[in-house]
Amino acid sequence: MSASVKVGLVVGEESGDFLGSALMASLKDTLGDRVAFCGTGGQGMQSQGLTSVFDIGDTSVMGITAVLQRLPLIIKRVHQTVDALVAENPDVVVIIDSPDFTHNVAKRLRKKAAHIPIIGYVSPSVWVWRPGRARKMTAYVDELLALLPFEPAVHKRLGGPRTHYVGHPLIERLDALRPGEGERSSLQEPHRVLVVLPGSRGSEIERLLPVFGEAVAKLGARHADLEVLLPAVSHLRERIAEGTKDWAVQPLILDGEAAKHKAFRRAHAALAASGTVTLQLAISGVPMAVAYKVDWFFRRLKDLNRIFPIVQATSMVLPNIILGRNVIPEYLDEQVTADALAQRVEGLLSDTAERRDQIATFQALDDIMKLPDGQHQSQAAARVVLDVLHRQGKL
Template sequence: MRRSSARRKSLRIFLVAGEASGDELGAGLMRALRVARSDVEFAGVGGEAMAREGLASLFPLSDIAVMGLIPVLARLPRIMARIDATVRAAIDFAPDCLVIVDAPDFTHRVARGLRAARRDVPIVDYVSPTVWAWRPGRARAMRDYVDCILALLPFEPEAHARLGGPRCVYVGHPLVERLDELTPDSSAQEREEARPLLLILPGSRLAEIQRMTPLYGETLELLLRARPNIDVAIPVAPNMEAALARELRDWPLDHAAFGRNRPNADHVIDSKSLERALSEKPDSTFSRRALAPRLLSQAEKFAAFRKARAALVTSGAATLELALAGAPMVVAYKVSKAESLLRFLVKVDSIVLPNLVIGERAVPEFLQEAATPRALVDALTPLFDDGPARAAQLAAFARVRAKLLEAGGNPSARAAEIVLEYAERGARSI
């Protein structure tokens, strides 16, 4: 039964995020909506960031935040139950607008469920699915249950128009709101010092950490034989400290030191000890006392990005962060054998976000069998020197920055403006 608009005392927004990155986006959107209107009421699903903005999530994000074919299948009954519960809660809340945030395997099922029950409720999708790379038919299918897509990448509106998708508006990537934290300042002179800093980013999800960390350990060992004067730091994704520590047990680490110095401790590779170990036994495997990389908290991560001379990174959002920080990189990615069988369905020439933003392969990438220690070392080595490889990436990163700023410097406010456009339309229909 519809209620008259006169009886509505607030604007109701039901939000559904499915993982940590969506939680941060949702929190920024909630803040921007409150700035625009003081009478907004929220309900739905989110994580800690959205909870800080006042959302009482229906259940913890950990119930549904899984990635990869096998993990999803293993938890499918619970995920389906959470979808049903979320749809019922959305119907009961009677929102003026539903905003789904990323994680399409979960959030889009919620959107379809609500659309079937309440066709008058506008639905906004914050973060476009990668229809331009994978399963392009999804774009046209979304027209049945999504009214507008808020895109983070500048090429996505054209992609949806080409594929017959819903209205799509580029609101900007949330990283542009943190450019001050990413832009190198006087601290960047550390990039020129005798012991340059290499960042290694295995990934933010458990499957990525388990798959990529052994490869990066072998790569680091090979790299340090040629360039033993570098320091290394490893940013740790939230809640992944224990998982990363388990994978690092197979690296040539000083385990006693690692045990004493927890992830926030100030501890980098002891390059002098490494050089001494190599000079004593140049042909032997590394001494387990040689390496003790520093594990960086999220608070320390951007400062390290500004100082890093180069990075070895798993494909994902971190590649955009590094590009905005002006840190040349080499990207690798591996999936399970089952998932690799579906590679022929991928429709893009690159999976690296900076490359996609500017439409050129500026950052080298190595996928599946091509991601070998020797290939990664050969691509990383020239990035430490002021030569053509480093200069080309830095020039490309300037173009990435310009592209990302085309929608302005406040993506959350732009996203809130469009959500309100649809929510106010929904309120008038109730």
């Protein structure tokens, strides 16, 4: 039997491929062989039956400098994707994350094929950066699927698209993130485990790894039995190994998600770059200090923001924003010094009021982020897609 429903998917990097493959699986659970897929995606989505228009490695770039270097190829891939979707004429298109790529596809698709409804999956961070994007999105996004529980209210306030909270994938991985009995040793013992996370991008590694190493050296001088674990993404492993070879306390470099999650389950504290990893740590109950150094472009914008406010958030740390309280200390640009980081982490490696406050506050995340009726994230996302198809008369 030929498929009666065609779903277009647009993904520009691996994080989107994870969400896309799970969404495809949930749609297939409901529609079976009545659904077919087209668009762009990675290996996960291809395993679910998608033939990608191109290799998404071409568009998987982050940071203004990297985007500018690959801009001609990205523009080519945008037009190529739009042309392919127009030719396939799907019943609905879901753009997933990577807004520099996927939203440019959506804008052009809306002009060329206005009859195709477009669903955005993962909200751009309008609550941090350029809030005017929310209203502009209504021209080319009909429904928005949000990973963070506060985002529907933000888009309603800013005049953005109708937004549905569909849950965050991390909240479904509690068993992997939370320590079992005996995995995280007692603070009564002298042994301490520190997990260090300098980022998942080359630019972050370059800016943060040296100062993190200096901070670790200061902590090692105070804790003779300090164990340092450093999970690394595969494409940056050699750079991290080179950058840490002279550290006073040699870190154990870990590969893969399973090893990273095990490190979280053992860790007493963390020193981390700002990013999704901070939410992983909070869910795992690991108190942390967070650092972030922006590149030259965003440093100029930060200066401009003092005159013309364009950045809205009072925190760059996801758990702080979700919880509505800046419980996790964060250090930005010139604040990122070895002395400041070491002093803060020192207090988190002992049974201090600050450590207890972070851990107690993290416990509220479950209730804030869980979905009603035991739904899974991909099921909640699929339900919105199916509702759009129903309204279109396709089901």
